Amino acid sequence: MYIFDSVKKEKREFIPLQEGKVTLYVCGPTVYDNAHLGHAKSALVFDLLTRILNANGLNVVYARNITDIDDKIIKKAAVQNKDIKEITEFYTNEFYKEMESIGVARPNIEPKATESLNAMFEMIQRLIDAGHAYTTQDGDIYFDTKSDSDYLTLSKRVQDEGDKQERVKSSTLKKNPADFALWKSVKDDTLTFESPFGSGRPGWHLECSAMIEKHLAQPQLAxxxxxxxxxxxxxxxxxxxxxxxxxxxxxxxxxxxxxHNGFVNINGEKMSKSLGNSFFLKDALKEYDGEVVRFYLLSTHYRSNFNFNTEDLATAKKRLDKIYRLKKRLFGLALHSDTTEFQNNLLEALNDDMNISTALALIDEMISNANEILDTAGKHKALKKETLSNLAYIEKILGFGVKNPFEYFQFGIDEEAKSAIATLIKQRNTAKEEKNFEESDRLREEILSFGVTLMDTPSGTFWEKI
RNA sequence: GGUGCCAUCGCCAAGUGGUAAGGCCGCAGCCUGCAAAGCUGCUAUCCCCAGUUCAAAUCUGGGUGGCACCUCCA
Structure with missing residues (x-):
């Protein structure tokens, strides 16, 4: 498997530190609001990565944090006049629910900042002891960026001492404008914790380092x-x-x-609070099945910038529909076959830095071939076996086509409408048997007004939400 | 101002030295009572200019046009 390393800026063969095992850490959400499409994209990308690593026989230990200590949370709690914990618990649950709806599996470890304080304290102490951190007069603790000769080697930025730094009106007590807080001494009591360094709260950057150390790292590894x-x-x-x-x-x-995954933009613009164009995942889920959103957000390479718009979302649905129609065609069959060439090719494509476009092209090709043969030789058992096996593989590695195909096509149609449609279909079939096509076409128009389309097949008449 | 990314058919989007994948849309046909679905066929020389090379969408240089980060941010 090859992965593009965004620090070395090249595609590198992936070789785990320990044979057969992978440790993965992804920065999770700050829980003060619902997930927007960007959160969804990131979660989706690393969900896919995990599945691919698994498919390569690697045992993945995946940790994604929940940041439940943050100024934005405090603000939200103040505005809504609620308890901090009420806010963080609510949005944490929302996040879990929303991620589940787009087929993102839960990571193995989901550490919270509030539960990782000791690990952070230990790290701060070691940084102080080693001369990499200092305490200011008012009790804040900063990381001394000058003390790390490798600072900025990751982002390859040029340290500039110039006027650029001036625009950030930071604490004058910092030795260097680039220094960042490890511990903020806070006097208010909205969200403070007792520590060996007095009361306050930890800096945001610290939690990830501490969590990795606590949950994933092993000292002997590089x-x-x-x-x-x-x-x-x-x-x-x-x-x-x-x-x-x-x-x-x-x-x-x-x-x-x-x-690093690319950004999700809305109509060519970055989503942001100030622009007021944040697109929440929950809003997309009102219009479309979660799997459609999953398919859409995953359909472009993870590193590209992604420009969200509803037209493309609808197009993505049409493509996913094809998987479900084939599944519908073979519904109820329980046949198995060995690994197919298609599956090998699919994994090979995904192993190349998650080349989803090639993977989707392979899927479309597989679907076309299967449909073509099914059209001409309906009793082709070997092909059915192979196709079912391929569909199951797509479900497992990409999370596409995991639902009951009939239910998938009925998304957003309520029970009342469903039974009304069923009645009308019966009436129409009667009319058709009587060769009363004028009446059957009239009934079809009536059925279509529910926002569905009809398809007459040898095994009966079906409808799908348009 | 600094750093970096990108520019491929109407739209979305792969390919990064060997002669342009795939999807949507469109057109023609098969199938169908008619449709829908499915299937078949058709539709680009890769922003511009110059260079390297037997060979470039792919490399180099110069333009033009987008975008991102430099501040909390997925």
């Missing part, structure tokens, strides 16, 4: 984890700072491979 991932915006300063913390407090570098 890196804390095999793969560290996150959104492209995290490379600097977040990952740069994480890397510095780990480098200076332990005897190894943080990660062997770095992976």
């Amino acid at each position: 890196f804390g984890v095999d793969i560290h991932g996150g959104g492209a915006d995290l490379l600097f300063p977040h990952h740069e700072n994480e890397a510095a913390q780990t480098r200076c407090s332990s005897n190894h570098e943080l990660a062997n491979y770095w992976m």
Whole structure:
């Protein structure tokens, strides 16, 4: 398998630190609001990565954190006049539910900042002892970026002392504008923790380093984890700072491979609070099955910038529909076959830095071939076996086609409408038997008004949500 | 201002030295009572200019046009 390492900026063959095992850490959400499409994209990308690694016979230990200590959370709690914990628990659950709806499996480990404080304290102490951190007069503790000669080697930024730094009105007590907080001494009591350094709260960058050390790292290895991932915006300063913390407090570098997924834009613009164009996952899920959203967000290479729009989402649905129609065609059959050439090719494509486009092209080709043969030789048992096996493989490795195909095509149609449609179909079939096509066409128009389409097949008349 | 990324058919999107995958849309046909679905066929020389090479969408240089990060951010 090959992975593009966004720090070395090249595609590298993936060789795990320990044979047969992979440690993966991905920066998770700060739980103060619902997940937007960007969160979904990131979760989806690393869900896919995990599946591919598994398919290669590797045992993946995947950790994704929940940041439940943050100024934004405090603000939200204040605005809504709610308890901090109420906010974080609510949005953590929302996150889990939303991720589940797009087929993202839960990571093995989901550490929370509030549950990892001791690990952070230990790391701060070691940084202080080693001369990499200092305490200011007002009790804040900063990482001394000047003390790390490898600082900025990750993002390959040029240290500039110039006026650029001036625009950030940071604490004048910092030795260097680039220094970042490990511990913020806070006097208010909204969200503070007792520590050996007094009361306050930890800096954001610290939690990831500490969690990796606590849950995934082994001191004897050259890196804390095999793969560290996150959104492209995290490379600097977040990952740069994480890397510095780990480098200076332990005897190894943080990660062997770095992976950063591209951004999701809305109509060509970055999603942001200030632009007011955030697109929440839950809104997309009102219109489309979660798997359609999954398919759409995954259908473009993970490193590319992704421009979200509803037209392309609808197009993605049409492509996913083809998988489900083939599944519907073979519904109820329980046949098995050995690994097929298609499956080998699919994995090979995904092993090349997750080349999803090639993978989807292979799937389309497989579907076409299967449909063609099924059209002409309906009793082709060997092909059916092979096709079912291929569909099962697609489900497992990509998470496409996991639902009951009939239910999939009925997304958004309520029970009342369903029974009404069923009645009308019966009436129409009667009319058809009587060769009363005028009446059957009239009934079809009536059925279509439910926003569905009809298909007459040898095994009966079916409808699908358009 | 600094750093980096990108520019391929109407739209989405692979390919990164060997002569342009795939999907959507469109057109023609098969199938169908008619449809829908499915199937078949058809549709680009890769932003511009110059260079390297037997050979470039792919490498180099120069343009033009987008975008991202440098501040919390997936």
